[in-house]
Amino acid sequence: MRKFLIACLVLASAPALAQQAVPEIPFDSVPNFLKLPPDLYIGEPTGVAVNSKGHVFVFSRGGSSMGPAYAETAAQLLEFGPDGKYIREIGKNLYAWSFAHSVRVDKQDNIWAVDKGSDMIVKFDPQGRVLFVSGRKQEASDEGTGPLKHPKPPLPAVDGRYRQPTDVTWDSVGNAYISDGYIDSRVAKLDKDGNFVGSFGGPGSDPGEFNTPHSIGSDAQNNLYVADRGNRRIEVFDTAGNFLRQFTIDIPPPPDARMVIGDKYPDPMGANVPALLKPGAPWVICITPPPHQYLYTADAFPGRIYKLTLDGKVVGMLGRAGKELKAFGWIHAMACPDENTLIVGEIINWRVQKLILHPDRAER
Numbered sequence: 001m002r003k004f005l006i007a008c009l010v011l012a013s014a015p016a017l018a019q020q021a022v023p024e025i026p027f028d029s030v031p032n033f034l035k036l037p038p039d040l041y042i043g044e045p046t047g048v049a050v051n052s053k054g055h056v057f058v059f060s061r062g063g064s065s066m067g068p069a070y071a072e073t074a075a076q077l078l079e080f081g082p083d084g085k086y087i088r089e090i091g092k093n094l095y096a097w098s099f100a101h102s103v104r105v106d107k108q109d110n111i112w113a114v115d116k117g118s119d120m121i122v123k124f125d126p127q128g129r130v131l132f133v134s135g136r137k138q139e140a141s142d143e144g145t146g147p148l149k150h151p152k153p154p155l156p157a158v159d160g161r162y163r164q165p166t167d168v169t170w171d172s173v174g175n176a177y178i179s180d181g182y183i184d185s186r187v188a189k190l191d192k193d194g195n196f197v198g199s200f201g202g203p204g205s206d207p208g209e210f211n212t213p214h215s216i217g218s219d220a221q222n223n224l225y226v227a228d229r230g231n232r233r234i235e236v237f238d239t240a241g242n243f244l245r246q247f248t249i250d251i252p253p254p255p256d257a258r259m260v261i262g263d264k265y266p267d268p269m270g271a272n273v274p275a276l277l278k279p280g281a282p283w284v285i286c287i288t289p290p291p292h293q294y295l296y297t298a299d300a301f302p303g304r305i306y307k308l309t310l311d312g313k314v315v316g317m318l319g320r321a322g323k324e325l326k327a328f329g330w331i332h333a334m335a336c337p338d339e340n341t342l343i344v345g346e347i348i349n350w351r352v353q354k355l356i357l358h359p360d361r362a363e364r
Helices: 002-012
Strands: 027-029 044-050 056-061 076-080 086-090 100-105 111-115 120-124 130-135 165-170 176-180 186-190 196-200 213-218 224-228 233-237 243-247 295-298 305-308 314-318 331-338 341-346 351-357
Touching: 044 111, 044 341, 044 351, 056 100, 056 111, 056 341, 076 100, 111 165, 120 165, 176 213, 176 224, 186 213, 295 331
Parallel strands: 044 100, 044 331, 100 165, 165 213
Antiparallel strands: 027 351, 044 056, 056 076, 076 086, 100 111, 111 120, 120 130, 165 176, 176 186, 186 196, 213 224, 224 233, 233 243, 295 305, 305 314, 331 341, 341 351
16 A cells, blocks of 8 residues: 555656657748848847737847947847838837847737846837836946846845846736846736835745746736746746746657757756756746637747646647757747747847647647
């Protein structure tokens, strides 16, 4: 009887075995999706978003502004039509532009840009005018201005300010939640008017703590999903910051999986592997519209996109690391306007791909 119970416990604690039988989702990549003017270029597209009209917004580490921040200023916000035709640049030479990280569009089609380098979140109206800012950029005249340090233990977080924020999402009444990201490792909450009202989480690996909350999303029931990349998991909270559950992606990489950059590790889960390069480490979160919502995420190695139910079950996957179309180089951004359409930004490959999924063609 005791051996039987131990065997049951071992099976229950082996999600890698439980999730191996995951179907590959057939898909296509739209060739040359973004149509850029001859004198305009995409850098590292760290943010992509789609509004209610199907317009695509790309927040790119490109050279829109004049430097220096700590190096060249690297943030440029571009808008494209549903067909990928270039429309305009938003916020050219904006004071907050420093080092792009994420862009999202809310239910009113307002555009929110999260800049990791300036520690600021900027909200634009649909016409591209600034509605409000959250956080504050370091002063260029300050003697202490420079790259942020990563002390251990970290300095206490400051209400209304951020240290390398990464992403933003909203609940159904318009409160905003900002993953504050590389240093503070928490989630900050703003009310619908943009006022700071509190935060939850903090650095660590226990449930409810974070190691680089790199992306955040919300579902129709106001659950918040945080890509806790450094802990290789997705954590789920309510709007009060109460921890609800967590899940991981435990699908072994194929034997022929490759790194898109850097040396391949003999043991991809070894202690010497950086957390952001471990299989299943979530770089991004995208949740499809209701009524039947799914969560999409991606890892850097083996470079796959995963489709999950909101309770964390992996129901499909696609892609691999590489340079060609339908392969990926560190997906940092993802928009999912519907269950079978994904727009992804890759920072290694300097491109945005529009993917059309065909789950009906999957082998059963």
